[in-house]
Amino acid sequence: MNWISNFKKIGIKVKQILKKQPTGQEETDWKNCPQCKKISYLPDLIANSYICECSFHFDLPPKLRLDSLFDSSYEIIEAPDNDPDPLNFEVTDGTRKGYKYIDKIKKYRQVTGQKTALLSAYGKISDLNAVVVCFNPKFGAGRMGPLEAQYFYESAEFAIKNKVDIWVVVYQSSGIDVHSGVAGLTSGMVKTVIAMNEIKKAGIPTFAVAARAVAGGTYASNFFMHDFIFIEAKCVENMLFSGKKVTANILKSSDAIPEDFGRADGVMKSGLADITLESRKDLKHYITKLAKIILKKEQSKNVEEVHENPEDFKKTASTAS
Numbered sequence: 001m002n003w004i005s006n007f008k009k010i011g012i013k014v015k016q017i018l019k020k021q022p023t024g025q026e027e028t029d030w031k032n033c034p035q036c037k038k039i040s041y042l043p044d045l046i047a048n049s050y051i052c053e054c055s056f057h058f059d060l061p062p063k064l065r066l067d068s069l070f071d072s073s074y075e076i077i078e079a080p081d082n083d084p085d086p087l088n089f090e091v092t093d094g095t096r097k098g099y100k101y102i103d104k105i106k107k108y109r110q111v112t113g114q115k116t117a118l119l120s121a122y123g124k125i126s127d128l129n130a131v132v133v134c135f136n137p138k139f140g141a142g143r144m145g146p147l148e149a150q151y152f153y154e155s156a157e158f159a160i161k162n163k164v165d166i167w168v169v170v171y172q173s174s175g176i177d178v179h180s181g182v183a184g185l186t187s188g189m190v191k192t193v194i195a196m197n198e199i200k201k202a203g204i205p206t207f208a209v210a211a212r213a214v215a216g217g218t219y220a221s222n223f224f225m226h227d228f229i230f231i232e233a234k235c236v237e238n239m240l241f242s243g244k245k246v247t248a249n250i251l252k253s254s255d256a257i258p259e260d261f262g263r264a265d266g267v268m269k270s271g272l273a274d275i276t277l278e279s280r281k282d283l284k285h286y287i288t289k290l291a292k293i294i295l296k297k298e299q300s301k302n303v304e305e306v307h308e309n310p311e312d313f314k315k316t317a318s319t320a321s
């Protein structure tokens with residue numbers, strides 16, 4: 001034992017103490033920024049839309065997201081009561097204690113207060129009727145299972161039935177729920193694609209917001225079907241089908257995976273998104289601006305179409321006179 005090993009031991013203890021300070025209270029009072037390493041007081045972060053001083057964007061709980069997008073009050077669209085675990089999935093590997101997947105779902109429900117990893121709501125955004133669907137990463141990393149797919153589909157049906165002006169989906173999703181097997185793939189990908197097609201057929205402008213990871217089956221299905229794709233901040237990453245290591249393994253003989261793969265700057269460079277915002281605080285402004293331009297254009301197009309038909313023009317003229 002010499003002074004160097006003693007010094008190392010002290011160093012480790014100091015690190016442990018420093019690490020311990022925010023832990024335990026972190027869920028309630030403190031947040032450690034992964035970008036600048038600053039520890040922030042949670043009420044201060046909440047007051048700043050969960051954005052650190054260095055502009056790192058922490059996950060924004062779906063309810064706060066809806067509060068920030070809608071003008072005032074909004075109504076939650078109720079999630080369906082389908083079975084969230086149709087395979088009765090159970091993990092048993094013999095060495096470690098197994099678990100039932102339904103128990104995990106119960107825990108997610110308890111933590112988030114939500115029935116599914118999605119939360120959908122209906123209300124007004126700058127006087128435009130809107131349906132907003134939010135993923136919640138605290139619910140199994142925002143996984144898309146059969147129940148989420150059904151909820152997504154029913155939210156789209158609600159939007160069409162109520163002839164809303166815009167459809168917004170805020171993505172924070174790890175992809176299709178592997179515990180649901182083929183049922184998860186078919187419903188998570190196919191059903192959400194059908195929902196998006198129906199929304200498009202109804203002529204409703206759609207907006208995707210990448211607020212965190214958009215990965216796996218979510219990335220490969222409904223995400224790129226939107227009219228506009230926003231990345232809500234420069235720090236957003238993991239917008240990809242599979243992680244860097246998996247992709248590198250598949251592309252063994254090809255070029256190296258670029259440093260910005262799946263990051264906001266890389267996604268923009270590849271032309272896969274329309275705009276990266278400086279701050280999520282700007283999101284409502286940009287959605288409103290774009291939506292009003294599109295809707296106005298659609299209205300004037302409709303007027304032109306009426307006038308293109310001479311009979312219709314006569315009718316309009318006689319009504320006007």
Ligand SMILES: [Zn+2]
Nearest residue numbers: 033036052054
């Ligand atoms: Zn920071």
